[in-house]
Amino acid sequence: MAGKGGSRHLKRLAAPRSWVLQRKAERFVEKPSPGPHSLETSVTLGHLLTNTLKYCKTSREVRLALRDGLVRIDGVTRKASDFPIGLMDVIEFPTFGDAYRLLIGKWQRLIPVKIGAEEKAFKLCRIQRKMTVKRGITLYTLHDGRSYLAPKEGEGFGTGWTLKIGLPNGELMGHIPLGEGVNAGAVAGRNCGRWGIIEQLIPRTVGGGESLTEIAAFDGVKYLTPASHVFIVGDSKPWIKLPTGAVV
16 A cells, blocks of 8 residues: 655644734645745745735736746745745745845744845855765755755854855855854744844753853843744844844
8 A cells, every 4th residue: 555645735723823824714725845944934935925925816826927937936936836935035026126035023923024136145044953974074954955065174164153145056155153242033932033132152051951042132122042043144233134123
């Protein structure tokens, strides 16, 4: 007997918290296909066009727009309405000249922020893991599924650092280490969506566990959050446009 694959449908009531939608309007909603982001951290391209940005009214309009190549994700034309889009992805509409970057807001909601021509040429990626492969080359796994191979004598990045990646070719344009004085914010947990400046890194010495970061948010709140929840977005100043109200 052939093995059964995963479920191909998704009920609205079971949709991730990152989706902004009416839970009881209809029974089902389009499920994201396997891709660079997981189900819990992404929305579909079709949902973004109809419910969030409202460039289309129906799923038929979405299919026609994607068929004609009117939408680019990270500089690449996408034609599948169930393609998953997540944190820091750049959505571009060449016909209209509009571009957006997906960021995290309160309650872990993915919100689009309109950006200019300079910002749509790059994205920020967080280093999730690092390992050494053949010939002493270091392999870095980024939060959006990308991989970056550093040469043997290349830079030594660390987990939690942010890389500035050019679009659509993926060349390395810069990096920001995880440390005090950089611009960052929480992308998970109770303080999700608060952006500010890292004031202190607190290692866990008693009982082990993950280190913490103390962040002074731009809204005047100081909070502690695990290092795995932190996403760095700039050094002395943010490299990207943050949601309205996040920067003083």
